[in-house]
Amino acid sequence: MSSVNTAIQLITREQAEQGATAKGSTCSPALAKGPWDYDLAEALAGIPAYGPGASSADAAPAATPRQGQLPEEYKLASDAELGERILAAKAALGDRAVILGHFYQRDEVIQYADFVGDSFQLANAALTRPDAEAIVFCGVHFMAETADILSAPEQAVILPNLAAGCSMADMADADSVAECWEQLEEIFGTEPDAEGRVPVLPVTYMNSSAALKAFCGERGGIVCTSSNARTVLEWAFQRAQRVLFFPDQHLGRNTAKALGVPLEQMPMWNPRRELGGNDAQALLDSRVILWHGFCSVHKRFNVGQIEKARKDFPGVQVIVHPECPMEVVDAADSAGSTDFIKKAIAAATEPTTFAIGTEINMVNRLAAEYPQHTIFCLDPVICPCSTMYRIHPGYLAWVLEELVAGRVVNRITVAESVQDHARTALERMLAARP
Numbered sequence: 001m002s003s004v005n006t007a008i009q010l011i012t013r014e015q016a017e018q019g020a021t022a023k024g025s026t027c028s029p030a031l032a033k034g035p036w037d038y039d040l041a042e043a044l045a046g047i048p049a050y051g052p053g054a055s056s057a058d059a060a061p062a063a064t065p066r067q068g069q070l071p072e073e074y075k076l077a078s079d080a081e082l083g084e085r086i087l088a089a090k091a092a093l094g095d096r097a098v099i100l101g102h103f104y105q106r107d108e109v110i111q112y113a114d115f116v117g118d119s120f121q122l123a124n125a126a127l128t129r130p131d132a133e134a135i136v137f138c139g140v141h142f143m144a145e146t147a148d149i150l151s152a153p154e155q156a157v158i159l160p161n162l163a164a165g166c167s168m169a170d171m172a173d174a175d176s177v178a179e180c181w182e183q184l185e186e187i188f189g190t191e192p193d194a195e196g197r198v199p200v201l202p203v204t205y206m207n208s209s210a211a212l213k214a215f216c217g218e219r220g221g222i223v224c225t226s227s228n229a230r231t232v233l234e235w236a237f238q239r240a241q242r243v244l245f246f247p248d249q250h251l252g253r254n255t256a257k258a259l260g261v262p263l264e265q266m267p268m269w270n271p272r273r274e275l276g277g278n279d280a281q282a283l284l285d286s287r288v289i290l291w292h293g294f295c296s297v298h299k300r301f302n303v304g305q306i307e308k309a310r311k312d313f314p315g316v317q318v319i320v321h322p323e324c325p326m327e328v329v330d331a332a333d334s335a336g337s338t339d340f341i342k343k344a345i346a347a348a349t350e351p352t353t354f355a356i357g358t359e360i361n362m363v364n365r366l367a368a369e370y371p372q373h374t375i376f377c378l379d380p381v382i383c384p385c386s387t388m389y390r391i392h393p394g395y396l397a398w399v400l401e402e403l404v405a406g407r408v409v410n411r412i413t414v415a416e417s418v419q420d421h422a423r424t425a426l427e428r429m430l431a432a433r434p
Helices: 004-021 035-045 072-076 079-096 119-127 141-150 174-188 210-218 229-239 249-258 280-284 303-312 326-331 338-347 360-369 393-404 416-431
Strands: 097-102 115-117 134-138 156-158 201-205 222-224 243-246 288-291 317-320 353-357 374-377
Touching: 004 360, 072 393, 079 097, 079 393, 097 119, 097 393, 115 119, 119 134, 119 141, 134 141, 134 393, 141 156, 141 210, 141 416, 174 210, 174 243, 174 280, 201 210, 201 229, 201 249, 210 222, 210 416, 222 229, 222 416, 229 243, 229 249, 243 249, 249 288, 249 326, 303 317, 303 326, 303 353, 317 326, 317 338, 338 360, 353 360, 360 374
Parallel strands: 097 115, 097 134, 134 156, 201 222, 201 243, 243 288, 317 353, 353 374
Antiparallel strands: none
């Protein structure tokens, strides 16, 4: 099975040659270009963007990191040449560098990773290499921040393309959350109830900035992942009357609903509206206050796609990520983290048809890894995570060869003052095991 990038190149070429009769579709023909084209376009326009893919319609904040121009030699190199240079650099560096690859990365990058997993698995994997001078994180910005928080001070965490951010993480910024918190405290007060539960506790998803993890740590809050969100909410409800959950509304809603929290007790907080678009009574009656954020990849999945999969493949098993909208999770056979999805397919002993609702690179890789099954993405349009797709073998070759030359580029650092509180929130998460 060809990689997602290969499929995009083929579809784009066929569309140019055959027009409407071409088979297959992507959400943007610009996906076939090198990410350095977007770097240049943003530099010329002076406006940051997430690039083509699922998040292309999301507005990037002005402070979004931007990648400088990649040296021309890496843009012009063939895939084979880049592969040779990456392998040579890895050999020269040996144990001095470790490469981490997220499940959603393109195959052309994943093939060089020493560890593959979700964001927190990878941050933990880096801890198994305490002697590594450099941690090259092929993921997105908040993941590299987490790795920097958990790694030793002398270890350099490197993000091959600084423009690999996360539109969901950017939907909740520190100033907006702090303003929300002030308004909530005015309504709820700060005194605990007779059972010792505080009025509200902040819970942030792993897909958030280090500043927001620190915000939670400083206020008795916690971080969650998609795999332990239920346990974390249970932990929070033991300590608080209600929870402010950010930035992903869908993970918060799906998790709280599974715990029996009624939808009417889950108001949405829109930071662009007064009191988040609510009245004070709705907030007083709440159990979970959901932030108006979402993942643009998982927002693409819908019930119609599930209905078509069931019609085309009777007996199909539909598994989706809990970042999908509630109606999609309800219509699926099961929902869980990327690791849950991978384990569910690995556990199937008989040939099975799986329709998966998560990022296309992971789905495509699972289909290649388990050829005894029929595995396909619910979304028929190839539309990868915009920001994950900003990582390309050219950038990986560049940062590795710079390390060989004794230079550290694209280092991600989190201020010590932020690290302390963020680490506290992460440690609480680690202690809240499912």
